[in-house]
Amino acid sequence: METxxxxxVMRYIEPHGHMVSRTTDDxxxxxxxxxxxxxxxxxxxxxxxxxxxxxxxxFRQITEYEPKRAAKFGIQHFTWxxxxxxxxxxxxxxxxxxxxxxxxxxxxxxxGIGEIGLNKNSRNELRIFEExxxxxxxxxxxxxxxxxxxxxxxxxxxxxxxxxxxxAGIDPARVIIDHVEEHTVDLVLDAGFWAGITLYPESKCTxxxxxxxxxxxxxxxIWMNSACDWGVSDPLAVPKTMxxxxxxxxxxxxxxxxxxxxxxxxxxxxxxxxLTPPA
Amino acid sequence: MSETSAYAAPAPVNLxxxxxxDARSKLLDVAAFLDRVDRAGQQGDxxxxxxxxxxxxxSDTGTTRVKEMLLTFSDPTEEPIPAAExxxxxxxxxxx
Ligand SMILES: [Zn+2]
Numbered sequence: 001m002e003t004x005x006x007x008x009v010m011r012y013i014e015p016h017g018h019m020v021s022r023t024t025d026d027x028x029x030x031x032x033x034x035x036x037x038x039x040x041x042x043x044x045x046x047x048x049x050x051x052x053x054x055x056x057x058x059f060r061q062i063t064e065y066e067p068k069r070a071a072k073f074g075i076q077h078f079t080w081x082x083x084x085x086x087x088x089x090x091x092x093x094x095x096x097x098x099x100x101x102x103x104x105x106x107x108x109x110x111x112g113i114g115e116i117g118l119n120k121n122s123r124n125e126l127r128i129f130e131e132x133x134x135x136x137x138x139x140x141x142x143x144x145x146x147x148x149x150x151x152x153x154x155x156x157x158x159x160x161x162x163x164x165x166x167x168a169g170i171d172p173a174r175v176i177i178d179h180v181e182e183h184t185v186d187l188v189l190d191a192g193f194w195a196g197i198t199l200y201p202e203s204k205c206t207x208x209x210x211x212x213x214x215x216x217x218x219x220x221x222i223w224m225n226s227a228c229d230w231g232v233s234d235p236l237a238v239p240k241t242m243x244x245x246x247x248x249x250x251x252x253x254x255x256x257x258x259x260x261x262x263x264x265x266x267x268x269x270x271x272x273x274x275l276t277p278p279a
Numbered sequence: 280m281s282e283t284s285a286y287a288a289p290a291p292v293n294l295x296x297x298x299x300x301d302a303r304s305k306l307l308d309v310a311a312f313l314d315r316v317d318r319a320g321q322q323g324d325x326x327x328x329x330x331x332x333x334x335x336x337x338s339d340t341g342t343t344r345v346k347e348m349l350l351t352f353s354d355p356t357e358e359p360i361p362a363a364e365x366x367x368x369x370x371x372x373x374x375x
Binding site for chain 1: 285286287288289290291292294297298343345346349350352353354355356357359360361362363364365366367368369370371372
């Protein structure tokens with residue numbers, strides 16, 4: 001489908017957006033801003049779901065329905081699957097949900113396992129995280145990892161990296177650890193993983209802080225996302241940061257390396273990530 | 280595999296021109312917040328104490344102020360907790 005975009009609007013990929021929580025107006029705004037692909041990791045709904053059946057419905061929504069909604073705005077939609085760490089404290093539920101994953105891995109828009117990770121850094125969360133990593137390893141899937149919020153982020157990032165080192169079959173180049181900030185970005189990149197920077201108005205990172213980190217690390221193995229969801233978040237955070245990059249002296253090619261080349265390089269490791277028209 | 284060859288260091292810009300008013304405004308907001316909290320007698324809250332601790336790094340030299348601040352807000356322990364009893368976070372670590 002034609003996006004109708006003017007030639008001079010730079011295209012970008014939104015590598016982390018929870019579009020089931022957003023309106024069609026948001027899709028339209030993102031399309032107008034140059035977004036041509038959105039990747040939706042499975043996440044918390046803002047409340048705990050009562051059964052694995054609730055997750056089956058959710059997995060159907062993000063693999064069957066949401067791609068059609070995005071396509072109406074000329075945007076491709078891809079998905080990651082898991083039970084998120086906020087609901088992983090209930091290990092019985094978590095295992096019932098994980099049992100659904102192999103069936104949905106067959107869907108054409110699924111890129112891998114995510115966003116798994118930790119929330120409060122509990123033993124059960126860590127166990128379920130490791131079981132997800134095992135699924136990814138068994139099915140040769142890419143992995144997208146959520147790191148905890150605020151005061152829990154440093155500890156959670158360390159626990160996650162330590163746990164991943166226990167898996168001989170996991171290649172760090174096929175794992176992205178998201179929501180890094182200044183105190184975790186080096187831990188992640190120096191261990192060979194990809195890093196995601198999330199642009200949130202309050203709790204994560206502002207455009208200028210994100211640009212600082214990108215410059216410090218020469219934008220290597222880093223993507224930027226809005227992680228827009230049902231809470232305070234901005235689906236246009238990536239294009240707004242692109243504006244700030246221009247003010248900061250970034251060339252168009254350098255901006256494109258972050259908002260297009262990098263997500264494409266990481267997700268392109270999945271044969272499912274085919275952009276149309278091919279670029 | 281990582282296609283970051285297009286990255287080039289940005290052209291030099293006047294970062295002070297670009298960011299001074301924003302930084303000034305945020306700093307004044309922090310000061311006003313602490314004044315307000317003091318007037319209300321709420322300065323003993325662990326989060327306010329954590330903020331004051333973090334603020335010490337404003338006077339650091341070098342270029343790791345924001346990292347050092349984030350570290351002061353962080354849970355420094357290393358072992359997983361026995362169970363998650365809440366789902367949220369508060370922005371500052373509270374020692375039990
Ligand atoms: Zn997310």
